[in-house]
Amino acid sequence: MNSPPTIRDILENIARVIKGKPHVIEMSVVALLARGHLLLEDVPGVGKTTLAHSLARSLDCSFKRVQFTSDLLPSDIVGVSIFNRQKQAFEFIPGPIFANIVLADEINRTTPKTQSSLLEAMSEAQISFDNKTYPLSQPFMVIATQNPAEYHGTFPLPESQLDRFLMRLRIGYPTPEEERKVLERPQSLHPAEELCPLLTAQDVLALQDQVDKVRMEESITDYLLAIVQSTRQSDLLSLGVSTRGALALSRAAKALSFVRGRTYCLPDDV
Structure with missing residues (x-):
């Protein structure tokens, strides 16, 4: 009989993809168990998006990625109201924010109006739309990425938004030895897809209760x-x-x- 997966198993699972960054991996799991949100801030190409994918793949939870651009609208995140001809009424179609894990890729590339659509979700785990309130799936976590070295065409996050993130982490460049391991492993466009989920949504909620x-x-x-x-x-x-x-x-x-x-x-x- 197989024993249930432990926190150590989760850390080791993510470390199969993210080489040489045990502290960053540990802090990412801490943010999840603390019911917090995570901001990954670093230069392009060091594994920010891959880390988010690896954490999400280690959990049997719904996952959505939103590529933030200057023309992204709040409705692209929250959802839209569409008229249903059969019911003769407007029907709410949930957006990607209703996933358990939401990756907000390059969050500082969209306008403040669109950025602010995350505020209620991150602080209260709910969405208000057309005078109705919709609770979000639990567990719920936003993982956002941004490049601090580039300012052209970006919109810096306001303090009110930054305050919603539990942690802001930098991954940093790998050492030559760590980078060698990355180069020597079989190349894959999506290395995180090779990971197997170890915990269900209910498992994560149970662990969060134990943390309390x-x-x-x-x-x-x-x-x-x-x-x-x-x-x-x-x-x-x-x-x-x-x-x-x-x-x-x-x-x-x-x-x-x-x-x-x-x-x-x-x-x-x-």
Whole structure:
């Protein structure tokens, strides 16, 4: 009888495609288990989209990719209302935002109006359309990518949008040894497609519930709050951590503890 997959199995599954980036892989899984959203920011060609695909392929969940461009409309993400002749009524056709994992590729290439269509979904896991509210599938995670080195034809994300992301990660270039492994493996246009799903949507929800039960002592909470307060009082930072950010940091610390096999938080987790 096969044992159920563990968090370590998920990390190793993604590492079959993303070579030499254990920290980035671990933080991506932490963001998922903490019910957060992930912003991958790096130069082109280092594996941002591949990492998102690999995480999604490791889960037996619905996945949609949206290529953000300057002419993308909010309805291309949220959905549209179409008149049904048989019912003589308008019918809502859900957009890609209703998937469990949504990849917003090159998110800073679309207009602020279209970017803002993600705000309600990312903060409340629901969509409002035509005076109706539609809950999104659970688990729900937005993985966005952007290239910080190119500014021509881009629209920088506002602080209100950045605050919805639990983490902003950089993948970075691989070492020569890691790059050699990439070059020597069989070439494939879609390496993530070779991965097998290990967890169902219900498995992910169960793991997220277990993360909520991770114990955080009062001393660790005080340590976390001290960090948050220091960001608000520092002259080196233009904007301190918000209350939403403090809650996200707490969830991320618990998720990291859980990923590393503990039921309690340490200062290093924060």
